[in-house]
Amino acid sequence: MIFATSDGTVLHYIREGTGEPLVFIHGLASNLKAWDPQFRYFRSLFDTLAYDCRGHGQSTVPEELTMEDHAKDLYELCSLFDKPVNLVGISMGGYIAQNLLIRHPETINKAV
Structure with a gap:
């Protein structure tokens, strides 16, 4: 288990493999x-x-939660990589990806 912090919120994530970021x-x-x-x-x-x-x-x-908060969290996690990432999101995850695309298109290689 790995944890990162985004604006005081602790995010749990797993990361494995090598190559292009996904x-x-x-x-x-x-x-x-x-x-x-x-x-x-x-x-x-x-x-x-x-x-x-x-x-x-x-x-x-x-205490409070917005889609912009989710997009900021995703941006923080994408910054762990040294190049644009490939995103795969479903339902709310797709909406979070869209928010990041609007705010920081340079961080994304492809989105599904």
């Missing part, structure tokens, strides 16, 4: 475990990261 973003009321099959496969091809969005899984629950 980040998985789960949907509402889920956690990083939703991506287990994909994570296990892609970690052999990419530098793969999955995380618990704030308020989910092992990440802390803030």
Whole structure:
């Protein structure tokens, strides 16, 4: 287990593999475990990261929560890589990815 801090919120994530960065973003009321099959496969091809969005899984629950907060968290995690990342998001995760695309398009290589 690895934890990062974004504006005082502790984010739980896992990161494995080498190569191009690939980040998985789960949907509402889920956690990083939703991506287990994909994570296990892609970690052999990419530098793969999955995380618990704030308020989910092992990440802390803030008093207030906005999509901008989620996008800021994703930006912080993307900064762990030294190049633009490939994003895969579902449901709320797709919306978080869109928010990051609008705010920091330079951090993203591809988004699904």
